[in-house]
Amino acid sequence: MVRTKSVSTALAALVWVPLGFSQIQNQPDDGQWVMAAKNYASTRYSTLNQINTQNVKNLKLDWTFSTGYTRGHEAAPLVVNNTMYIVTPYPNDLYALDLTKPGAPMKWVYQPHPNPSSQGVACCDVVNRGAAYYKGKIIYNLLDVETVAVDANSGKELWRTKLGDINLGESITMAPIVAKDVVLVGNSGGEFGVRGWLAGLDADNGKVKWRAYATGPDKDVLIGANFKPFYASDRGQDLGVKTWPRGGWEIGGATAWSWISYDPELDLFYYGTSNPGPWNPEQRPGDNKWGSTLFARRPETGEAIWAYQLNPHDLHDYDGVNENILLDLTINGQPRKVLAHPDRNGRMYIMDRSNGEVLSAETFVYVNTSFSVDLKTGELKLNPTKKTGFNTIRDACPAPPGGKDWQPSSFSPRTGLIYLPHNNLCYEMQGTQANYIAGTPFVGMNVRMYAGPGGNRGAFSAWDPVNAKTVWAINETFPVWTGTVVTAGDVVFYGTMDGWFKAVDAHNGTLLWRFKLGSGTIGQPITYKGPDGKQYVAILCGVGGWSGAVVAGGLNTVDGTAALGFANAMTDLGKYTTKGGMLYVFSLP
Amino acid sequence: MRNKIVFACFLLFFSLACQREKRDIRPSPTDLAIYDEAARESALRPGGPVSPQPVVNNPYNASGYDISEGQRLYNWYNCSGCHANGGGGIGPPLIKKDWVYGGAPANLFDTIAKGRPNGMPSWGGRIPEYQIWQIIAYVRSMNGGQPTSATSSRPDSIETNPQNIVNRTTGVTK
Numbered sequence: 001m002v003r004t005k006s007v008s009t010a011l012a013a014l015v016w017v018p019l020g021f022s023q024i025q026n027q028p029d030d031g032q033w034v035m036a037a038k039n040y041a042s043t044r045y046s047t048l049n050q051i052n053t054q055n056v057k058n059l060k061l062d063w064t065f066s067t068g069y070t071r072g073h074e075a076a077p078l079v080v081n082n083t084m085y086i087v088t089p090y091p092n093d094l095y096a097l098d099l100t101k102p103g104a105p106m107k108w109v110y111q112p113h114p115n116p117s118s119q120g121v122a123c124c125d126v127v128n129r130g131a132a133y134y135k136g137k138i139i140y141n142l143l144d145v146e147t148v149a150v151d152a153n154s155g156k157e158l159w160r161t162k163l164g165d166i167n168l169g170e171s172i173t174m175a176p177i178v179a180k181d182v183v184l185v186g187n188s189g190g191e192f193g194v195r196g197w198l199a200g201l202d203a204d205n206g207k208v209k210w211r212a213y214a215t216g217p218d219k220d221v222l223i224g225a226n227f228k229p230f231y232a233s234d235r236g237q238d239l240g241v242k243t244w245p246r247g248g249w250e251i252g253g254a255t256a257w258s259w260i261s262y263d264p265e266l267d268l269f270y271y272g273t274s275n276p277g278p279w280n281p282e283q284r285p286g287d288n289k290w291g292s293t294l295f296a297r298r299p300e301t302g303e304a305i306w307a308y309q310l311n312p313h314d315l316h317d318y319d320g321v322n323e324n325i326l327l328d329l330t331i332n333g334q335p336r337k338v339l340a341h342p343d344r345n346g347r348m349y350i351m352d353r354s355n356g357e358v359l360s361a362e363t364f365v366y367v368n369t370s371f372s373v374d375l376k377t378g379e380l381k382l383n384p385t386k387k388t389g390f391n392t393i394r395d396a397c398p399a400p401p402g403g404k405d406w407q408p409s410s411f412s413p414r415t416g417l418i419y420l421p422h423n424n425l426c427y428e429m430q431g432t433q434a435n436y437i438a439g440t441p442f443v444g445m446n447v448r449m450y451a452g453p454g455g456n457r458g459a460f461s462a463w464d465p466v467n468a469k470t471v472w473a474i475n476e477t478f479p480v481w482t483g484t485v486v487t488a489g490d491v492v493f494y495g496t497m498d499g500w501f502k503a504v505d506a507h508n509g510t511l512l513w514r515f516k517l518g519s520g521t522i523g524q525p526i527t528y529k530g531p532d533g534k535q536y537v538a539i540l541c542g543v544g545g546w547s548g549a550v551v552a553g554g555l556n557t558v559d560g561t562a563a564l565g566f567a568n569a570m571t572d573l574g575k576y577t578t579k580g581g582m583l584y585v586f587s588l589p
Numbered sequence: 590m591r592n593k594i595v596f597a598c599f600l601l602f603f604s605l606a607c608q609r610e611k612r613d614i615r616p617s618p619t620d621l622a623i624y625d626e627a628a629r630e631s632a633l634r635p636g637g638p639v640s641p642q643p644v645v646n647n648p649y650n651a652s653g654y655d656i657s658e659g660q661r662l663y664n665w666y667n668c669s670g671c672h673a674n675g676g677g678g679i680g681p682p683l684i685k686k687d688w689v690y691g692g693a694p695a696n697l698f699d700t701i702a703k704g705r706p707n708g709m710p711s712w713g714g715r716i717p718e719y720q721i722w723q724i725i726a727y728v729r730s731m732n733g734g735q736p737t738s739a740t741s742s743r744p745d746s747i748e749t750n751p752q753n754i755v756n757r758t759t760g761v762t763k
Contacts, residue, residue, distance in 0.1 A: 117710075435667060549678060553678070555673075
């Protein structure tokens with residue numbers, strides 16, 4: 001009998017699995033958290049449902065862990081094999097905590113000791129966005145342009161690869177992902193005149209298999225015969241050279257400092273590149289390819305398959321680096337394989353991820369720097385009165401951190417909604433001469449930011465990707481700089497810079513629970529199943545990042561141009577929070 | 590008596606005005622031996638008091654020309670990229686009272702020339718010595734460390750006015 005039952009269960013599983021996988025958003029979920037974005041589709045959706053809209057109000061603090069550091073904590077903790085792994089901001093320590101014992105005592109700590117001078121080339125606080133687990137290794141990046149792999153059991157360093165040079169202004173802050181045994185890593189330094197790249201490393205030994213630059217000749221960008229951009233404006237030879245003033249591409253930014261998604265079926269990974277450098281656009285006439293661009297590439301070779309430049313000749317530091325959530329949706333009656341990309345320019349791009357066609361690009365915040373996206377040509381129609389350069393422009397929205405910055409959104413297949421943590425900021429600017437000195441900032445703009453319409457500097461909203469509109473929104477005092485997680489219990493978690501960790505109803509945004517953390521949070525919440533079978537929710541606090549540099553870096557907000565102008569919008573943050581890195585873990589009693 | 594005071598004020602005014610207009614055609618190097626002594630970062634002197642620490646004065650103090658040159662160079666060498674217009678960002682603010690490595694001119698010279706371990710680049714050999722002193726003159730002016738007669742009353746950046754800053758941070762102008 002027992003045997004028959006197990007066979008029928010197996011059969012049921014066989015029938016269920018193909019159905020389950022028919023949509024990419026229905027990813028397998030074992031209750032662990034093995035990469036920052038939860039899964040390759042970057043949905044940050046957990047099938048755990050013990051904590052739901054009815055009982056989340058009973059959520060209680062279970063245990064805490066101090067990281068000992070006081071700069072911005074942006075990382076997502078990982079949970080693998082009943083162990084939690086936490087990467088700290090610089091100096092990028094890796095802690096392993098034993099979840100099988102009460103209070104989760106430390107198993108080991110790995111301290112890589114990156115070069116302290118790397119702190120001087122981190123544009124927006126010395127953050128780290130987390131690690132990836134792959135075949136017994138914890139793999140993550142160090143601020144001084146290194147990638148390391150650490151044995152997940154012992155904490156022993158397995159390999160360590162130097163990928164760049166801090167004396168060129170390079171650093172790394174992003175969380176890598178691993179696809180087909182290739183570790184995908186990109187550099188930071190778009191404010192330092194670096195040349196942006198994304199590299200593929202062999203997960204076994206850390207050797208660089210390929211490196212795809214984002215500027216320069218096609219052979220460096222890994223553009224070949226299979227490169228088929230959807231729009232004519234992205235076609236042509238060596239555009240990474242021709243769309244720049246002479247030599248500009250060598251110091252043109254376009255780094256890959258943020259999220260990567262992967263579609264195993266199409267065998268394509270997706271990521272965006274940062275702003276071209278310097279910020280002052282008058283110093284770089286041309287489209288500046290491939291700055292502020294979405295790329296689809298093959299993980300084994302790095303070969304580019306398509307690209308779409310979101311913000312040609314970027315005028316406002318609109319990096320194209322934000323997350324790409326991979327979804328299979330029915331749009332205009334047609335089943336489409338799409339990616340959802342909420343861009344810095346304030347528009348939510350829904351694109352066909354097989355070919356790079358834009359299906360919709362509506363605004364999710366107040367936008368006056370552009371009017372629309374022409375879906376036939378892919379062209380972003382710009383507002384000519386907000387053109388920056390060696391001039392002064394006022395009331396341009398969104399500000400350089402965008403309608404939304406790196407803070408990753410989530411998607412629930414149950415509600416069909418994308419949950420967006422974002423900003424509501426406008427700015428005024430004055431162009432100056434940017435002077436290239438290797439290893440120093442290359443910006444050329446004095447900026448002051450302030451709250452957008454309504455006076456709230458941030459919001460948390462739910463977006464319907466099929467109908468391209470906001471369903472509900474919660475205004476927040478400060479930019480919502482945390483990631484989010486949504487669960488099968490229809491609860492969405494996010495945090496605020498004044499230190500509230502919140503749970504809201506995924507259907508309507510009703511606040512269900514909140515807890516005051518010791519410091520403002522800019523971390524990425526996660527949820528996991530503990531060894532006791534219970535569902536837990538975890539988040540790091542520790543205010544900082546670009547938005548929180550005023551507190552983490554002790555800036556003087558008398559100068560509104562501090563922190564590239566973000567200080568002007570955050571003068572009161574110090575009244576709401578102090579710094580300090582701490583992990584908080586919650587569960588139901 | 591009254592005439593004497595007026596006359597004294599007159600003299601003082603002219604002497605300040607002269608300093609404000611002072612330009613050093615041929616910058617003279619500082620005595621680095623003295624300067625090293627002056628750049629100590631600790632107030633603790635084990636074993637009790639010793640002879641007073643020598644003071645190195647910025648040769649370009651109080652000169653309007655050099656402060657404004659310092660401001661130009663501060664932007665030119667991208668100091669502003671990290672320290673903004675004094676409020677900081679990648680690097681710490683320069684409008685402040687607490688200096689980790691000392692705020693005296695000799696300490697500032699040390700910081701710029703040698704760098705500091707947590708991200709401050711080492712500019713020695715890149716920026717000529719006299720330009721470092723001009724930059725220091727400007728940085729000191731952000732904190733009201735220069736006479737108002739020598740500092741600009743109009744901001745170059747979109748917001749920052751050194752005189753306003755002084756008023757708003759310390760409540761006094763010097």
